[in-house]
Amino acid sequence: MAAPVSLPAAQEGSALIRVRSVSKFYGGAKVLDEVSMDVRSGEVRCIIGPSGSGKSTLLRCLNALTGFDSGAIVVGDTRVGYTERDGRLLPWTPRQAAAFRSRVGLVSQHVNLFSHRTVIENVIEGPKHILGVPAREARERAAELLARVGLSDKHDSYPIQLSGGQQQRAAIARALAMQPHVILFDEATSALDPELVGEVLAVIRQLAAEGMTMVLVTHEMRFAAEVADRVAMLDRGRLIEDGTARQVFSAPRSARTAEFLSSHLDPGGSRAARSA
Numbered sequence: 001m002a003a004p005v006s007l008p009a010a011q012e013g014s015a016l017i018r019v020r021s022v023s024k025f026y027g028g029a030k031v032l033d034e035v036s037m038d039v040r041s042g043e044v045r046c047i048i049g050p051s052g053s054g055k056s057t058l059l060r061c062l063n064a065l066t067g068f069d070s071g072a073i074v075v076g077d078t079r080v081g082y083t084e085r086d087g088r089l090l091p092w093t094p095r096q097a098a099a100f101r102s103r104v105g106l107v108s109q110h111v112n113l114f115s116h117r118t119v120i121e122n123v124i125e126g127p128k129h130i131l132g133v134p135a136r137e138a139r140e141r142a143a144e145l146l147a148r149v150g151l152s153d154k155h156d157s158y159p160i161q162l163s164g165g166q167q168q169r170a171a172i173a174r175a176l177a178m179q180p181h182v183i184l185f186d187e188a189t190s191a192l193d194p195e196l197v198g199e200v201l202a203v204i205r206q207l208a209a210e211g212m213t214m215v216l217v218t219h220e221m222r223f224a225a226e227v228a229d230r231v232a233m234l235d236r237g238r239l240i241e242d243g244t245a246r247q248v249f250s251a252p253r254s255a256r257t258a259e260f261l262s263s264h265l266d267p268g269g270s271r272a273a274r275s276a
């Protein structure tokens, strides 16, 4: 890999991701407003908040899919978006950004598997071509990962032949194949029929139990309450709540969070509740 981007493993319990005073504008609108937070190694961090509050934008900043206007994000010892040289910050080239993204998995609502490749080829592609893993080893590892997400019988299927839940699980296997230090989930279950949500959440739960560092943007409050170590709430681009899942769900500090949670945990009012 030619691009000078490294993501060394952080010490257990230390901050793997540090977000410091990040602001971002779209046109004149400030969509992230001085956001600061840490994600520790091995932590499951959920980001919640109303529609349009900036959750996806924050995730895209973490993954260098989009830039930000001020502040800093550090993943491991890599300053996202910039290389420091002679005391100056040089913006990444597209190639550097792509190299970084390959080690920070993103699984989003809209699965983007290669439609003309089989499931196993989708999982093999990145390790073989980006990490330079020998073909046989990449295939063996892909088979292991597909077993882990319950898709051992789908190696030779094409994405179109899979259900939405199976496609999401294949996308998770593909992200894991890059041996990421962190996986970001952007509403990974929100496009799925309720009966398929559970199978994807089960895989996320299993990864959490294995100690994978994950940042999840989710509208599934019950799942967030169950799986998250820490929860952050965004409201109009501002981080208004940041605490352990227990603290945020049982005793939120802000009235706005309490109001948001009560409307989303109300049995008639949330998808999570409806599909529970």
Ligand SMILES: Nc1ncnc2c1ncn2[C@@H]1O[C@H](COP(=O)(O)OP(=O)(O)OP(=O)(O)O)[C@@H](O)[C@H]1O
Residues within 6 Å of the ligand: 026, 031, 049, 050, 051, 052, 053, 054, 055, 056, 057, 058
């Ligand atoms: N590419 C873009 N160009 C202009 N505005 C954008 C763009 N992407 C997002 N926005 C705006 O930024 C704000 C935050 O959007 P974002 O998608 O991050 O919110 P969100 O909290 O993830 O919402 P949702 O829960 O509905 O997915 C919104 O007002 C949105 O319209």
